[in-house]
Amino acid sequence: MTKNPDGKMAEPPTMSDVARRAGVSAMTVSRALKEGSHVSKATRERIAQAINELGYVLDQSAGSLSSRRTGFVAAIIPSINNSNFSDTARGITDALEGTGLQLLLGYTNYSVDREEELIEAMLKRRPEGIILTGGSHTPRGRRMLEQAGIPVIETWDRPAQPIDKVVGFSNGEAMELLVETLAGKGYQRFGYIGGTTSRDTRGSQRRAGFVRALERLGLPSDRVISFGVPPISMEQGAQAVVNMLERWPDTQVALCVSDLSAFGALMECQRRGLKVPDDIAIAGFGDYEIAACCHPRMTTVNVDCYGIGRQAALKLTQTIQAASAEPPEPITVTGFRVIEREST
Amino acid sequence: MTKNPDGKMAEPPTMSDVARRAGVSAMTVSRALKEGSHVSKATRERIAQAINELGYVLDQSAGSLSSRRTGFVAAIIPSINNSNFSDTARGITDALEGTGLQLLLGYTNYSVDREEELIEAMLKRRPEGIILTGGSHTPRGRRMLEQAGIPVIETWDRPAQPIDKVVGFSNGEAMELLVETLAGKGYQRFGYIGGTTSRDTRGSQRRAGFVRALERLGLPSDRVISFGVPPISMEQGAQAVVNMLERWPDTQVALCVSDLSAFGALMECQRRGLKVPDDIAIAGFGDYEIAACCHPRMTTVNVDCYGIGRQAALKLTQTIQAASAEPPEPITVTGFRVIEREST
DNA sequence: CTTTTGGATGATAGCGATAACATACGCAGG
DNA sequence: CCTGCGTATGTTATCGCTATCATCCAAAAG
Numbered sequence: 016m017t018k019n020p021d022g023k024m025a026e027p028p029t030m031s032d033v034a035r036r037a038g039v040s041a042m043t044v045s046r047a048l049k050e051g052s053h054v055s056k057a058t059r060e061r062i063a064q065a066i067n068e069l070g071y072v073l074d075q076s077a078g079s080l081s082s083r084r085t086g087f088v089a090a091i092i093p094s095i096n097n098s099n100f101s102d103t104a105r106g107i108t109d110a111l112e113g114t115g116l117q118l119l120l121g122y123t124n125y126s127v128d129r130e131e132e133l134i135e136a137m138l139k140r141r142p143e144g145i146i147l148t149g150g151s152h153t154p155r156g157r158r159m160l161e162q163a164g165i166p167v168i169e170t171w172d173r174p175a176q177p178i179d180k181v182v183g184f185s186n187g188e189a190m191e192l193l194v195e196t197l198a199g200k201g202y203q204r205f206g207y208i209g210g211t212t213s214r215d216t217r218g219s220q221r222r223a224g225f226v227r228a229l230e231r232l233g234l235p236s237d238r239v240i241s242f243g244v245p246p247i248s249m250e251q252g253a254q255a256v257v258n259m260l261e262r263w264p265d266t267q268v269a270l271c272v273s274d275l276s277a278f279g280a281l282m283e284c285q286r287r288g289l290k291v292p293d294d295i296a297i298a299g300f301g302d303y304e305i306a307a308c309c310h311p312r313m314t315t316v317n318v319d320c321y322g323i324g325r326q327a328a329l330k331l332t333q334t335i336q337a338a339s340a341e342p343p344e345p346i347t348v349t350g351f352r353v354i355e356r357e358s359t
Numbered sequence: 360m361t362k363n364p365d366g367k368m369a370e371p372p373t374m375s376d377v378a379r380r381a382g383v384s385a386m387t388v389s390r391a392l393k394e395g396s397h398v399s400k401a402t403r404e405r406i407a408q409a410i411n412e413l414g415y416v417l418d419q420s421a422g423s424l425s426s427r428r429t430g431f432v433a434a435i436i437p438s439i440n441n442s443n444f445s446d447t448a449r450g451i452t453d454a455l456e457g458t459g460l461q462l463l464l465g466y467t468n469y470s471v472d473r474e475e476e477l478i479e480a481m482l483k484r485r486p487e488g489i490i491l492t493g494g495s496h497t498p499r500g501r502r503m504l505e506q507a508g509i510p511v512i513e514t515w516d517r518p519a520q521p522i523d524k525v526v527g528f529s530n531g532e533a534m535e536l537l538v539e540t541l542a543g544k545g546y547q548r549f550g551y552i553g554g555t556t557s558r559d560t561r562g563s564q565r566r567a568g569f570v571r572a573l574e575r576l577g578l579p580s581d582r583v584i585s586f587g588v589p590p591i592s593m594e595q596g597a598q599a600v601v602n603m604l605e606r607w608p609d610t611q612v613a614l615c616v617s618d619l620s621a622f623g624a625l626m627e628c629q630r631r632g633l634k635v636p637d638d639i640a641i642a643g644f645g646d647y648e649i650a651a652c653c654h655p656r657m658t659t660v661n662v663d664c665y666g667i668g669r670q671a672a673l674k675l676t677q678t679i680q681a682a683s684a685e686p687p688e689p690i691t692v693t694g695f696r697v698i699e700r701e702s703t
Numbered sequence: 704c705t706t707t708t709g710g711a712t713g714a715t716a717g718c719g720a721t722a723a724c725a726t727a728c729g730c731a732g733g
Numbered sequence: 734c735c736t737g738c739g740t741a742t743g744t745t746a747t748c749g750c751t752a753t754c755a756t757c758c759a760a761a762a763g
Contacts, residue, residue, distance in 0.1 A: 421719035
C-alpha cells in the first residue's frame with residue numbers, strides 16, 4: 016500500500032488529477048479512456064503518460080452511476096466446487112468476453128434462502144442482467160427479480176412458470192432417456208441413488224424421471240435410496256450403494272443423481288470385490304471428467320453445461336443490446352445425450 | 360421485467376421516491392436502511408412499508424461513491440473448476456460472512472496476462488482489498504497492486520518478494536516432505552508427472568522440491584515427465600504415466616503434481632493390469648475428495664485450502680478495520696501434511 | 704471568399720446515495 | 734423555569750465520473 020510521507024494512506028488520484036497533469040479537461044480524459052471517441056493522437060498520448068505517472072485507475076463505480084451502466088452481470092450457481100456448474104460459469108465468462116460486461120459470481124450451497132440473500136446483494140449493485148440456476152426461488156426472491164427491470168435468465172431447468180427467459184433442459188426427461196437406454200440393453204431391476212429431496216430441485220426431477228420411466232416400462236420403481244443432504248458426495252454414494260445392496264441384493268443397475276456419487280459407488284463396489292458391470296452396473300449423470308477417466312469408464316448423461324452458460328450469456332447480451340430490436344427467443348432448450356461406456 | 364404501460368422499461372425507484380412516499384427525507388430512509396442509526400420505530404415502519412410497496416432496492420454503487428466504501432473484496436484464483444481453489448474461495452466467503460463485505464471472484468485459467476486484465480478490471484471497481492493466488496504477476500499487474508492503496512494478500516505460495524501480506528506455504532517443501540516420507544518406506548526409484556513449467560508456478564515449485572529432496576537423499580531425480588499445459592487433467596495424467604513406464608519401466612513410485620493427474624495415472628495403471636501399489640505406487644498432491652474415495656485410496660499431501668481462504672479473508676478484514684490499530688502479521692504460514700493411504 | 708461540416712475540446716449538470724452539520728424537540732437535573 | 738444533552742430528523746454539499754450541449758477551428762465544398 017502506498018503511503019504519504021506522513022504515514023497516512025495516499026488518496027488515489029482522480030480523473031481531474033490526470034486532466035490537470037495532461038493540461039486538458041476531465042471530460043477529455045474520460046473520452047480518451049473510452050474506445051471510439053474523438054481525441055487527437057497527441058492529446059491521447061499526453062493523457063496516457065499522465066495516467067502512467069500517477070498510476071491512475073478509472074473508478075468505474077463512479078462512472079456507472081453517471082452513465083447508468085454498471086457493466087456487469089450477475090450469475091448465481093449452487094456450488095463453485097462442482098465442475099458442471101463451473102463449466103456453466105466458464106461458458107458465461109467466455110460469451111461475455113468482448114462485450115464489456117464482467118461476471119459477478121455467487122454461490123448458494125444449494126440453499127434457496129442463501130439464494131434470496133444473494134439476489135438482494137447482487138441487485139443492490141445494479142447488474143445489467145442476472146443468470147440463475149434452476150427455477151425454484153423464495154417468493155421474495157422471485158418478486159425482487161420480477162421488479163428489478165433487468166433480464167433474468169433461469170438455467171439448468173425448465174421452470175413451469177419462468178420469470179423471464181430460460182436456457183435449460185428437462186432433468187426428468189434426461190433421466191428417463193437413461194433408463195430407457197439401459198432397459199433397452201436388457202436391464203430390469205433398477206436402483207436409484209440420490210440425496211434427500213428437499214434442496215436439490217434438479218435431483219428431485221431426475222428421481223421423478225427415473226420413477227416415471229420405469230412405470231411406463233412396467234418395471235419396479237421402488238428401489239430408491241435417498242441418502243444425505245444434496246449435493247451428495249462421492250463418499251455418500253459409496254455408503255448408499257452399500258445400503259442398496261443390503262436391501263435389494265439382486266439390483267442389476269444403480270443409477271445415481273450425479274457422476275460423483277456414481278463414482279463413489281463404483282469404487283466401493285470394487286473395494287468389495289464386485290465386478291462392474293457384471294455383478295452390478297452403475298451409471299451417473301453429468302458427464303464429469305471423472306466419468307470418462309475412471310476404470311471402468313462410466314456410462315452417464317452428458318448435458319451441455321458449458322453451452323448452457325454460453326447461451327444464457329448470449330441471450331442476456333442480446334436482450335440488453337436489442338432493447339427495441341427483436342428480442343431473443345424466451346426459451347432455449349439445450350440438449351442432452353446418453354454416453355454409454357463400460358460401466359453398464 | 361417490469362414495463363410501463365407505454366412499453367418502455369420502468370425506471371427503478373430511488374431513495375427519494377421512497378422518502379416521498381413515507382413522508383420523510385431521503386436521509387432518514389438512508390438511516391433506516393442502516394443498522395444502528397437512530398430512527399423512531401414508527402418512521403422505520405412507514406419506510407419499510409414504502410420500500411415494500413415500491414419494490415425498492417438500495418443502489419449500493421451510488422452509496423459507495425458517497426461513503427467511499429464499496430463493500431467488497433476481490434479474489435483471483437486460477438480456476439473455479441478445481442476444488443482446491445474453490446475451497447479457498449469458500450473459506451474467503453465464510454470468513455467474510457457478517458463483515459458486510461462481499462466477494463467478487465475472478466479466475467485466470469492459469470494465465471498471468473489474464474490475471475493482469477482481471478486485476479485492472481477489479482481495481483476499477485475499487486475493492487477494499489484483494490486476494491491473489493500465488494506470487495507471480497506481470498510487472499504491470501504488480502505495479503497496479505502496489506499503487507492501489509488497498510491491502511493485498513498473496514496466497515498458496517510464499518513469494519520471495521511479497522507485495523504486501525501472505526497466507527501460504529512452500530509448495531516445494533511440501534513435495535520434499537512427500538518424497539522423504541516415501542523414501543522412508545523404502546522407495547528408491549521415483550518418477551514425477553507434471554505439466555510444462557511455463558504457467559503453473561506452484562507446479563514448478565513442487566517439481567523443484569521433488570528434485571531437491573531426491574538429490575539430498577542421493578537418489579536419481581531425472582525421471583520427470585512434463586506433459587501438457589497446466590493444469591494437467593486426469594486424462595493427461597493417464598497418458599503421462601504410460602510415457603513414464605515406457606521410458607523407465609522399473610519406476611517404483613510416481614508422484615504427481617496434483618491428485619487429478621494422479622487419479623488418471625492410477626486408473627490407467629489398473630486398465631493395464633498393473634497392481635497399485637505393488638507394481639507401481641502412485642501419490643498425488645492436494646488431498647482432493649477423489650483421493651480419499653478412489654480404490655485404492657490415494658496417498659497425497661493435504662494443504663489446508665479452506666483455511667488459506669479463511670485466514671486470507673481474516674487478515675484482510677483485520678487490515679481494513681484496524682487502520683490505525685496494530686495490523687496483523689504480514690506472513691502466515693499454513694500447514695501441510697502427508698496423508699498416507701493405500702496407493703503407496 | 705463564404706459556407707458547411709465534422710473533429711476536438713470544454714463547461715455544466717446531474718447520477719443516487721451518504722457525511723457532516725444543523726435543527727427541533729423532549730426530558731432530566733439544577 | 735431554564736440549561737443541557739441525547740434522540741430524531743432535515744439540509745446541503747459532495748463523491749468521481751459521464752451525458753449533453755456549446756464552442757472553436759480547420760479543411761472541404763460551393
